[in-house]
């Protein structure tokens with residue numbers, strides 16, 4: 447199949463105000479001020495649907511990172527943020543959530559032109575969940591509690607002690623985020639770090655700096671003091687690596703590929719900074735013979751094709767009971783055929799382009815490997831051609847575990863589907879047969895059976911009769927090489943807190 451998608455320039459579709467904002471090279475946020483890179487360098491930001499340059503971003507490097515870390519350190523040691531009452535901090539974080547909602551349309555537009563995703567999807571998912579993350583985390587600012595612990599004091603007989611733990615902010619936090627949900631990943635990272643009283647240097651992805659930089663303006667408008675949130679766009683090998691290695695950063699939180707996660711761990715070794723990682727996935731999605739087929743077909747389609755497959759938790763390996771295999775695969779292919787590719791600003795678009803030429807080449811290279819290794823494409827199977835980076839939804843059958851399309855994370859709209867005969871150890875072993883363990887799905891009308899399967903899947907998230915249900919209150923993260931630690935929920939707070947035990951002699 448070869449669908450050609452040619453998109454005209456989007457310039458006439460954006461407001462004059464936004465066009466003006468984009469026309470100025472976007473500076474970085476350091477110590478509450480918008481500043482160009484010290485080197486004076488900028489990098490071009492492209493619309494992935496047209497390949498057209500839409501703006502420039504200041505290109506941060508090690509020197510800018512050093513300034514940002516210094517500002518964050520000062521804000522942490524002597525600024526008003528850590529000493530502010532939790533209630534006041536919570537109110538400011540809540541205001542930031544409100545501001546995100548007030549600017550929802552503009553932020554969704556930025557996601558559409560920078561990342562390529564449909565604006566209506568960005569508005570409904572990315573922007574809504576980002577605001578909710580700030581609102582949810584604002585509540586935690588006043589609920590960070592230690593506990594009292596009775597101790598025996600064995601080495602000091604006859605003396606009484608009072609012991610208690612006090613959670614404290616970990617300090618200066620480096621955060622490195624990817625391009626698949628640019629605003630939401632910024633919110634996932636900033637929300638808990640702010641709630642715990644940390645100060646932050648955020649390195650945004652070079653592919654998609656715009657929405658996080660606009661968020662930086664809202665951070666200041668919300669009243670977050672200078673130096674608490676510093677935002678530096680720049681490349682991974684320079685800015686990202688410098689942040690991960692910086693000796694005055696107490697903790698680095700990274701979301702991205704497993705390969706780069708490994709580099710972050712190595713870079714963090716110098717000062718043994720704490721590390722949390724949210725990495726790749728190759729998530730199994732299992733449809734039992736008794737599943738509600740309509741629900742399962744729609745769910746399996748969304749599981750893999752949402753966000754153009756550019757989700758670390760995409761349900762990219764579909765296992766279907768042999769008795770319904772053809773019906774489900776044909777059903778997913780029929781749903782895929784209805785997905786309209788186009789520009790994110792076109793309200794009828796359901797799937798935009800991949801984010802960059804690099805990703806386009808990676809994904810189409812993996813598609814070629816699928817063909818070469820003998821997989822059969824039921825739909826899609828190649829890039830779309832045209833001026834943007836469009837790849838139509840692809841479903842491969844006739845696969846086996848040794849194929850690259852089965853074992854590697856593709857990060858594109860590509861599903862591999864295989865039949866199974868029994869819900870047995872072999873099925874569970876096959877579902878768990880991955881270096882990753884981020885997410886999984888199970889579809890069955892027998893929820894007890896589905897629950898039992900969920901217990902056996904080695905994944906940080908399991909969805910039963912649903913998929914992609916995210917909530918600020920739910921922890922998200924990976925088993926195995928999908929990461930260290932959890933994002934969101936109460937669980938994420940421990941990423942940003944140290945525990946101090948204080949013991950006082952009584953008498």
Ligand code: ADP
Nearest residue numbers: 623624650651681682683686687702703706709
């Ligand atoms: P993807 O494969 O999704 O592009 P990456 O893991 O390459 O994800 O990138 C995620 C983030 O990590 C981006 O902000 C990128 O700039 C950054 N990054 C890439 N390489 C490095 C590195 N060596 N050190 C630190 N950060 C990096």
